[in-house]
Amino acid sequence: MTAAIGAFERMDGRLAVGGIDVERLAARVGSTPFFAYDRALVTQRVAEVRAVLPERVHLHYAVKANPMPALLQHLSGLVDGFDVASGIELRNALDTPTPASRIGFAGPGKSEAEVCQAVASGVVLEVESERELVVARDASVATGIAARVALRVNPDFTVRGSGMRLGGGPQQFGIDSERVPTALATLSDYGLDFQGFHMFAGSQNLRHADICEAQRRTVELAGRLGDAAPGPVRYLNLGGGFGIPYTDRDQPLDLGPIGENLHELMAGAVPKLLPQAQIVVELGRYLVGEAGVYITRVVDRKSSRCKTFLVVDGGMHHQLAASGNFGQVIRRNFPIAVANRIDAEPAGPVTVVGCLCTPLDLLGDNVELPKAGIGDLIALFQAGAYGLTASPTAFLSHPAPLEVVV
Known part of the structure; x- marks a missing residue:
């Protein structure tokens, strides 16, 4: 069984x-x-994750994993925030008690209407390209609200063991890390409200060592990129990538070492490199799958x-x-x-x-x-x-x- x-x-x-x-x-x-x-199983899984996370690390739910409105309402009382990938997901997230300030909107190819929706709502707009910076500027002018912007970064490393890689090499996701300093200068020229960075290098990973390595390298890269930012890094989404077993051959992910790694980062590299940053771990499949x-x-x-x-x-x-x-x-x-x-x-x-x-x-x-x-x-x-x-x-x-x- x-x-x-x-x-x-x-x-x-x-x-x-x-x-x-x-x-x-x-x-x-x-x-x-x-x-x-089963809402009890969802509650139990969130509690298991909370038990290993440092207190200062926020837990977000990736709505794309399952956007059912009743499930979002239940999760809104369990997690610290939501991450959405479309205008409809954003509306559903805003229908919950979760504050707009704790919602991030990521994903390539956002329409101008979606960007405007995000700016007007006050969520963190996770910009995926230089073009989206221009659209965010125009939306800020149109609404009179400075867009709260985090740059989605395509890191210069890949994550081993991930079922699907979303970082490293050529990607439709995010801005290549070597181009981020230029994007940060543009963001500053446009008068946008810089929040920080979002990096998500891979999903469905059952190897804790690979996840830990990705988290360490993400913090290090964000620290380096932050040197070129127009202000302090106040937000860093580490992504997630926690996998679940689908077959008898799969071994469940061991949360313990991941929690230990995050505690070490929060005690060392984070206060040194990103002293004002709110660290976010974003999980979808792992919480509800x-x-x-x-x-x-x-x-x-x-x-x-x-x-x-x-x-x-x-x-x-x-x-x-x-x-x-x-x-x-x-x-x-x-x-x-x-x-x-x-x-x-x-x-x-x-x-x-x-x-x-x-x-x-x-x-x-x-x-x-x-x-x-x-x-x-x-x-x-x-x-x-x-x-x-x-x-x-x-x-x-x-x-x-x-x-x-x-």
């Missing part, structure tokens, strides 16, 4: 989410498939040339990552279970497929599951991040699933 499945409760042999057994929850939601997010489950119902059981298939009413159009089509080089099964028979013994290998008319719609290949048939509920775990909003919901025009926080 994987750790992901074990994190959830059981009630009378059935999976439970938020203290509600899955069959009752399906009846309460009213239809399958659906995503369910393991608290979510995708529930879908078996609509057919069939045999084809000695292979058994369970056909469900959901599929890759809702949970693309589980199908292996979300950038994975090698497809591996996500944790999967028969939710209404969670403790039953396996009865042999089956292949779980969705309802789409494509062989890509594969949710579990030759997985050992208890005997399941029409009407049974299948649970796909690790579904709390990059699930619904990262999937092609319009593909083949099937209905969209619902989402609930319980």
Whole structure:
């Protein structure tokens, strides 16, 4: 049994989410498939992170991981701030009690309307290019509000072990570190309110040593770049990159050494190089990924040339990552279970497929599951991040699933 499945409760042999057994929850939601997010597991994960972070380090939630408004409302009482990547995410974040001053807006290709929205809202605009500095200047003039600006830096180093690299080499993200001094001079000429820097070098990393190295190098680089800034560095977003295990081969990330590394930085390099900076760690997937489950119902059981298939009413159009089509080089099964028979013994290998008319719609290949048939509920775990909003919901025009926080 994987750790992901074990994190959830059981009630009378059935999976439970938020203290509600899955069959009752399906009846309460009213239809399958659906995503369910366990608020207690989210709260627990935030507490685990808080326990290792230095008190002076702020914890932000990366909204792109899961922007469901009800989930944001819950997280607003747990984290120090939000980081958004679109105008709609910004509006949803502003609808929570989180102060605008603790919201950062990053991402390449922001529209002029989005930049103006950020300036008028008073959030930290994390500028990704020289062009965005010009747009920020124009928005400041139009609104009469000096844009609160942090430069997103494309560092001159890469992070080993990251599932996706967002820094080092040529990138669409941020301003190359060697060009930052020129950008800082331009920012000063434009009269913008300089806040600091944002550096995010990689995501989905399960190796604490690599994350620690990235944090150390980020602080060092920010200290050097700050020498050319028009004012003190008051904000440094270290990014995150904390990964979660998706398969049995993955080992969970060890938070302890990361916390120790941050304590050392806050006691040494930060007060020396960045004495006025508020340090931010930005996490998305790590806070919510393991608290979510995708529930879908078996609509057919069939045999084809000695292979058994369970056909469900959901599929890759809702949970693309589980199908292996979300950038994975090698497809591996996500944790999967028969939710209404969670403790039953396996009865042999089956292949779980969705309802789409494509062989890509594969949710579990030759997985050992208890005997399941029409009407049974299948649970796909690790579904709390990059699930619904990262999937092609319009593909083949099937209905969209619902989402609930319980």
